[in-house]
Amino acid sequence: MNASAPASTRYRQGLAVRRSVLGDAHVDRAETASTDFDRPFQELITEAAWGTVWARPTWSKRERSMVTLALLAALGHDEEVAMHVRATANTGASREDICETFLHVAIYAGVPAANRAIKIAKQVFAEKDAGKSDEH
Template sequence: MSGAKTGDRYSLGMATRRTVLGDAHVDRAEAAKTEFEQPFQELITEAAWGHVWSRPNWTKRERSMVTIALLAALGHDEELAMHIRATANTGATRDDIREALLHVAIYAGVPAANHAIKIAGKVYEEMDTKGEK
């Protein structure tokens, strides 16, 4: 893990998580977590956000597109919707997401892509209604 202390990795992860998902989302998630969930939340903050999402090799836009394609392919609808909303912070455009979902259709299957496109459409409609990016 490139030598960062766990506390440092957690702090970096929390900062990256807030940058990608937004303060309001992270604040709600932190307020709702239970004692039982605490170790898992620490794990994903350090590993997913502090290590993978914080690496300099790809932009947040690129990571966003790959994450959305993977979530769509695996059928993780709730996480997919969350990451589509996060594109307002990552710079991934609706055209980027459309292209990622076309890849899902070819490499993971048309039903997975079809379902993900419906989720994306609903999320974008909600964002438009609320005047979000």
């Protein structure tokens, strides 16, 4: 948040959820890299995505994680797919869950979208298994 405006309750809640899903290291990097230009965007996604949608009690983080992966894969947002595959370490979505998610993507959004997402997930898993991806 900009220095003169106090953080809203929704922002504070969103920041806590964002940290619990993406990890402190990822959020700290995003905050450190934030400038006056993109700070309003960071505030928006923290409040709206994390403080409003991800903070809702109806679905578990695991469920939200799988839906998010499906949507990102279907839309071809590769960097976000990788980030959210890494985040499954914190959401409880297993590799089997991710596989099932991408099978749904193949049927409902297309084989090329699922194929790309599977390649990204395999790369993230290989990095994690090699000990290169402990941080988000």
